[in-house]
Amino acid sequence: MPTLPTPPVLPLDLLTTIQERRTVDLSALKPDPIPRPVLEGLLEAANWAPSHGQTEPWRFVVFTGAGRATLARTLSTSLVLLKGQTEPDPETLKMQLARQQLAPVWMVVAAEPSEKPRMPLYEEQWAVACAVQNLMLAARSQGIGSKWISNPPSLHPNTASSLGFAEGAIMMGMLYLGYVRDDPADWPAGKRRPVREKVRWIEDEQHQ
Template sequence: MLDQIIKNRRSIFPNQFSGKAVSKEEIKILLEAANWAPTHRKTQPWRFKVFREDSLSVLAEFIEKAYTTTTPEHQFSAFKLKKTLEKVTTSAAVIVICMQRDPKESVPEWEEVAATAMAVQNLWLMTGELGLGGYWSSPGYRTAMHTELKLNTGEECLGFFYLGAYKEEPLAGERDAIEDKTVWF
């Protein structure tokens, strides 16, 4: 059963969302699942900032400002910006994924990033269980949103989890054989 939940986890993109609302209660279920991720020394570094309903337009403004101010003129794409903003506005919610560094630095930073990633994996698995879809995106401009996202000292934005109900069943996933990735001693 758990193996099927893991194998059926998919990235579902905003253009695959149905437009159906996702309730605050459903999002709380996802966040509660995330909260049970493994964490070395119990630093629990994951932090989430949820944008839904009217606040999605606020996030879109933050993203537009960050993209515009961090993208060199020769790389700027009005089309890419438009598509990025559409991802926000077509999502039922966007969960900003953050990592709060332990002020004591009791564990290496990579362990706290890994713990946060495990929290997101728990959230993602529960997303599938609830019949919802989503995906994690980590655009470069995310680091320019510190003030807008009201990040604390030592807190870092690792990306955005776009969330929504989906229209169609996702395609089956594929993986190379584990034997090709394993060395036994």
């Protein structure tokens, strides 16, 4: 009997995508690479985030394949600098290299305000957060898991300078991405309290 081709992953509708986007553990990811056109599509989704004044401050550096070793070396150096040392020891570098191999794609994210910013810096950071959310939702719609990390090494000035971000860039952490293994349990179930607990409605004029 001939083997049937694997059906393509169909994008989810928007509300389902929002409800089912979850942080996915590294252990739940397949090692399969994500094709470059798919990654470019996710970055295109990020590029349509809102930004006050149309500043578009989001910046990404993408690491795949052997390029992940560059990120591992950078983070190892940032980690030891945080500890007051200057060079990563072999064990630290080995551990970081192993960690970067657990996801096929890593992205370091920053906000790069203009030299003469017209908007408050916090608004530039908010815009980047919107871009990251766009990217993670687009990923979820195609069966790709993600996690946004903002640990000290990813935010360190050494990480910014080593990866070529502009002077004055505000580091916003990093993401990892990967296709999720076939076990449905690898997609964590989400839970939220009722939205009515978090909303107040004012439908008539209030007199003080």
